[in-house]
Amino acid sequence: MSDAAQPTAAEVRAAAEAVKTALDRHLAAVERRTGEDDPAVYEAFNELAAAAEVYDELLYDRYDEVTPFEIPGADDSLPPYTGPEEPNALSVLIRRDYAVAEPQRLLAQAQRVEAADDEGTEVSGTVHGALGILFGEFEPDEIASRHKEFGLEEGDSTLWVLAADETAEPGEWLEAPFDQADPQRVVCRFDVSAVFDDLDEDEDEGDDGEDLAAELDELDDDVESDDLDGDLEPLDVDRR
Secondary structure, eight states, X not given: OOTTTSOOHHHHHHHHHHHHHHHHHHHHHHHTOOSTTOHHHHHHHHHHXXXXXXXXXXXXXXXXXXXXXOOOOGGGGSOOOOSOSSOSXXXXXXXXXXXXXXXXXXXXXXXXXXXXXXXXXXXXXXXXXXXXXXXXXXXXXXXXXXXXXXXXEEEEEEEEEEEESSOOOTTSSTTXXXXXXXXXXXXXXXXXXXXXXXXXXXXXXXXXXXXXXXXXXXXXXXHHHSOTTSOOOOOXXXXX
16 A cells, blocks of 8 residues: 555544444443343444444554454444434345255145145145245244244344335335345344354353363362361261
């Protein structure tokens, strides 16, 4: 990068101050959170992540240095929000992935539905036919909560909430329902992935290891502090 294109020291300093401000706002949002999925916390998180990314880039461009931390999150690939401050409507986009872990269980469940309908159709002999029956019979939320019964294994899932100026006309977007998902209008998103579970397990294992080491150290201290040279009390043994 040429010297002319480099950010000034003042710009780097301003970006650092923006990170401090975003950090304070994030803490305030967390302290005021109204529930596990408080949108204000997610919004503050995204603002903090965006400010940190800007600061990191300017710091590197100016001083060839990087920050010692990285803020993880699913919204890293999303651009800044440019939608209306007071949306008049919203769209909720949901994606859930499943693996067909037990095809026979899936087929059996679909056949039970067919038998109960008693319409004489037999399309449950194939996996894709069985999927059509089950998703036509049950709501997606019910399938999500009972996926194991249907021989399915959960994969990643995501939910996007997009702001809109007004609701769409009936049938307007049915042919291409996801083509109008403007990332700049995403108010918040919620993601579930085994990746997050693995990270939590690694942290828990690390904590368990530290706790075990601390317990062993404490046990050693107790053994060393005991008076092993003192008189030992005889044990009462019931000999029969």
